Amino acid sequence: MMRIYLLACSALCTVSLAAGAASAQTQDQSQASVPAPTPSVPTADTAPQDEHSDIIVTGSARQQRRFDVSYAVNSLSQADIQKLAPKSTTDLIGTLPGIHVEATGGEVQNITRVRGIPTDRGFLYYQQDGLPLFQELDGWFFNQGDGMNRLDLMTDRIEVVRGGPAPIYASTAAAIANVIEVTGSDTTRAKVQATVGDTGYYRLDAYQAGPLGGDTYYAVGGFLRYHDGYRDSGFPSDRGGQIRANIKHDLANGFIKLSAQYTDDHNVFYLSIPTNDPRNPTVSLNKYIDYFDGTLNTPELRNVNIRYRDATGAIQNQRGDLANGRHMQFGNVAVDYEGDYGDWHVSAKGGLTMGKLHFDAFYSTSNPVDAGIFASNYLTAARTAFGSGITRTGYSFAGTGGQTPYDPSTDSGLVMQAQYRSIQTDFYSSQGDLSVTRKFNTGIGTHDLRVGSYGSLWGQKMFTAYQNYLIQVRSQPRLLDLAAYDSNGSVRGYVTDNGSLNDAVSLNAGNVDGRMIAAYGTDTWDVTDRLRFDAGIRHEWYSYSGYARLTASYNLGNAATLADNNTRGFTGAIGQLRLKQQATNWTAGANYDLSRHLGMYLRASRLEVPQNTTIAFNFPTPAVIPTNAKLYEAGVKLAAGGSYLYVTGFYTKFDPLNASFAGFNPATGRADVTTTFIGTAETKGVEADGRLRLPGPFSIAGSVTVQNPRYLNFSSNTGLDGSRANGKQIIREPKLFLNVRPTADFTFGTTDVSIYGRYDYVGRRYTDFFNSTALPAYGAFGLGGIVSNGAWQVQVVGDNITNAHGFTEGNTAGDRFGQGVPTAIFGRPLFGRNVRLIVSRKW
Template sequence: MLKTTLAGGCAVAVLALVAAAPAQAQAVPGSEPSITVAADAPATAAPDGTTGGAGNDIIVTGSARAQRRFDVSYEINSLSQDDVKLLAPKSFADLLGDLPGIHVETTGGEVQNITRLRGIPTDRGMLIFQQDGLPLYHEVDGYFFNSGDGMNRYDLMTERVEVVQGGPAPIYASEAAGIVNNITVSGTDQSRGKAQLTFGDIGMYRGDVMQSGPLGHDTYYAIGGFLRYSDGYRDNGFPNDRGGQIRANIKHNFSNGFVKVTANYLNDHNVFYLPIPIANPQNPAQSLNPWLNYFTGTMNSPAFRDVTLSYQDANGVMRSENRDLANGRHMVYGNVGIQYQGDFDGWLVSFKGGATKGKDTFDALYSTTNPSNATTFANSYLAAATKAFGAVDHLGYVYSGTNTAYNPASQSGLVMPAQYRAADSSFYSVQGDLSITHKFDTGFGSHDVKVGAYTSFYGNTQNQLYQQYLIQVQGQPSTLDLVAYSANGTVLGKVTNNGALPNTNALGIGNVDAKMIAVYANDTWEITRGLRLDGGIRHEWYSYNGYEDYTKTVTNTALVGTLANTVSALTGAANQFRLSPQVTNWTVGLNYDFSRHFGAYGRASHVEVPPTAGTAFNVSPTPTYTKADEYEVGIKASFGRNYLYATGYYTKFNPLNGSYPDPTTQYTTNVPFIGKAVSKGVEIDANVEPVRWFSVSGAITFAQPEYNNLYNPNSPSQTIAVSGKQIVREPKLYGHVMPKFHFESGQNKFDVYGTLNFVGREYVDFLNTTELPAYQTVGAGFNYTRGTWQFQVVGDNITNNHGLTEGNTRSDAFGQGTAVAVYGRPLFGRNFRFVLTKSW
């Protein structure tokens, strides 16, 4: 296995090459690519007269108007379709993981993975996804769905992806320390199209298509989408991903602007991979790989294709739902939108509006506690079984719903619980943004001022049922019944009910409606050529109105002879929730370009995240605010294809709010904790092309994410001593390096490249007692292009390196009881994809 020192050595090598690049770059005639022009942005030449390079990409996200990447005073990446194709990500989160400052865990499946921006200690926190400048759903997370890669899918209708890390993100989006903006294809006078077929050795088949062109005078169209079927990276015993998306738009140009009407529809199933045990917790040297394969094993199983979950309604009537684990996360929504932009004698008026309505149906098998010795687990129920059934001699296991005995000793000797979660949500979100931008000269430089207002009306429902089951410790496990026997072997009763464990049913029903309005302003002051000062402020007003039904536990009298005879029930009463929070965000940045090739910038920002609308889904809600102060300084150098962007950042979270297990009750209940956290680091984004046929690119982050002490606001003397500890699941080093060789012969073009991805040591818990070891993966790719045809082969983790992510978040707050994690989401094993593309 490659060592972390190798990753660090690669980082140093990339920096050394960039430092040496300028003289070489100037000696290569025609070395710069064409400018990437933003959709709906003016196609202007770069002020320095150059014709390309990463510094000359035209960007629109986080900016008053379209401008070069090199000219902005913050870190932004722009990824074209060609960039994304070369990176060949397995998922949207995988794509973001190739950028500096964004640490990802892509082991959960194709969608709704974990992204963490600059050490922010929450999953997906403060990273806002947009489509053409607007979110599809206002908040980061709805109820069991995410408005990021949970709702957004990359396909050929995405012209490019712009990603802002820090910078003015708090002014141009709510709750934002970063923005991922998916800019869609627009039609032009020239018809163009593309079709793409992708085949994977995991049983994956995908087709993408896009077509755009003129409809009439100054009117254009674009339409495209994808269909995909996949058995999955892990063997569920049923298909993993199936579904697709279609997006379309019509655009009409005026003499002073344009109007664009958009629509998209998504209908997609995605199975969720949860953590698995990889070693015996009582004997970590005992690998569970013989029964649960590290690379392909999962607790998902056909045993959960027909699950019945029961509860009692407010009238005392028993209700039940039949669920299918293969349904996975089934996201269905439609969105319509409109964009308008007009220039009225130097006053740029822009309006964006969108409406989304959909439903998310979620079925997943969640990890809970560590596997247990089968004998120890059975004996823990002996007293309760004896009390219920009389003289119990012993307990034994059978396959649930049968009389067929199961002997755990014939395998690992372990059994474990797992929780089936069924959660449904209907949701809607309507949002609009109106802004006016005007540039004017003064006696001391010029000002480019943008003022605007944003509003959103949104909401979603909650409907959840949980049930814990007893299962084998093996891939595609069977559910088990724990049976009580007399001395002569007579069945006296069962601890479980068709695999379901006692007292584990959970029920939640609720609804929330929200509205918010924000006003914002930003001024970019060009003091002299190359010296720019910009600052902005955003104030937001929210209003939430919601409820969650109260529940209780009752006995299901229809279930006899089992300890698992209780269900959750509605009481008929509900907790009403109303809240009207306000927050203010601001930013100020200074940029100075020493020349057309070198520049530097600095920035300070403040981000406030109010209590979310989902706070209403709690019978005892605890509204919390999280605030972050961000400081960053950066340097930038751009010479055609050679560039270096390096940003140092310091972010302080104060207060940092969360709900953590209570140390005084052996961590069995959660209580609120408040504290501080600090994340600081350096992000490097670089590309070196000393000759036309060879380049090295890299995105590397060196970080130091640390907690300060946490305390319980209801009992300030109760603290968790985590000062100086590494933030959970945040490494101090991560990134990737990609060397590429390019050859041409007549009409034939060849690209051969490799990738090295690396992640440093992490911890699963606050006290840093259980480690997630550092890991590296190696990938390789090959592209062959002839005319309008292209063929690509890409392989990931081709050396089958081991790496463990996440841990087991249901029970890891204070470690797994082992020095190295024995429970988590392993990396996927070696896999290959084959892509055939035709353009016209």
């Protein structure tokens, strides 16, 4: 922990010294000329009137208009966020081009894929006011995306950079989402907002910002929220909130700002559900698990006990409550200094985050199976364990001692397995960034040079225990026991243990600390007022140290059940992790404006991705093969008045890609052996977003992405042939996705009325490497309206108003070979129709 405080103190000292120097310079050079002020950034209450005037600070040495930058970027203001009324940060990001999202997991733990990169977060790196809240993209079962960045009225805007210089301004970043907080000004302003929804949704947001006197300003706000859930789990889905605050002091040549945040929130995770009977895929399971609000989450898992063996041989009990959900508690403090010293601009930022996660979730694993076949498969093992007198196996509701039989034939005729996961993580992350920027004239144009360094110390203490359960195939399923009966009908033993099919089937514990130092530099060369070149490079040095507690399989000795025969336990041995890595990222771009309304740009970037701290669980530490992403893009931009259009063609190559699937064996003539293949993922595409302001009250905005995401060049050193997957569409990546948002704005005296719609379309995707099981294309409609009169505003938002059927994800635990059917029958559906009423008042 000492290293954390050293870096935090270093960052704070850097900022304090810079601020002190600024004050001293102001006093000693009172006759010196004051540098020209930087452009003001629009606040939540002064949102830009058109996209042409948006000010961008992310991915750039200085503030710039969106039209002037040579990369794809969007700025979503608080007014935009209010109108879109997203369910989560991921849901909001999904309105942008080039980023495909699966926002069906709830408020957190959702999926983003950037321009075809085949990872669940897509190397979309989140920052808050230019610094991450946690160094890595993903912690151990938490992510620093929607997991740590929750929208509230303290969110002034979010700037999202896709490709471009993202690898220079953040680590492991193919894209950056920078959440910029509200700050105070000379005018006191405040807002209170209440939201209610027909899914048992209740939320209160509030913020206030204004002057404290003496060029000092404050802002404070946050939210409280309670939600029964979009799916009926039998307990609340979301409960908790957060508070954020900052104090900013303006100096003669810049500012210094101190920020703080505390988040304490519970969120239930929705996993995939079966929708059709695998014995006859034309038969729907909707009467057992409703497509729109059904879930495998169940009150039966409010008091879970996962038994495992510790290093001394003693039996330990890991308790769990599924209603706990994903419980995140963390605090963050940050300091931000900006100052001008003649031709030099100095930026210093420092932040410290400390928190903990307790995550309880019920993961879909195996597909449903015929209950009779499943029971008979355990008959031999039951006879071996409990005697040859066993004549049959049969079901009962768990915990009833076999006295409450369950006959699946009177129900769906199916049973299934699912996995309870209990995860605990204590984490910290400290980060600091110091840079200087200087603009100078040359014989050919001007150069704006920026050099900087970034450092981070972060770490995690991790524990996980997984347990497999046998359940009914229905919403809020009951746990099942599978008992062994003799000819007299007496129970002689159990395959299960109070519903558990495999006690502690997985067990992990360890601790890892990471250290990283980066040096970076950029140059923006304005050859003329129309022609610009820019380039940047970033080199990073990583060091990891830690350990994992090694495990083995044990029989816990309960002769009455088979569930504890192969239980993971700690051996007492420790696997040590020591790893050093380096990464080099670069970017180069050019921008040419034919006029103030028409421009174009080109860019090439390279991103190198190191390991993350969870590598400790891969013991012994495997050989590290660096992963690279090559990003190329070319864009055209048009902006005039209230209309704009940005079109970007892109090419992404992700290499190497590790994938496990069944390869063709020339010796047997069959594809029946699963192995690891090394290949590449390539995506070519075009993305566009724009807005057209029509005569009168009408306008239309939206985004569209057309791409060809595919696998290439799979090979293995085992002699198996993986070419069957070559050229296939990347798992869960569509070739087309878009959204269209028409709006009609009217004014009646002092009342403003805005009526708008939204249509989202996602094309066909696949669950597996061979594209044998499809996730069908879908489209969903939303409607909304806003009435504003003076300080009051009333908004109604309706999502998926036609109850459109849309499937995401599939069953990730078992879909490597497809689902055995052409169209998926297991996945995470869209939420059904839901409506929210939002009432707010501002001062």
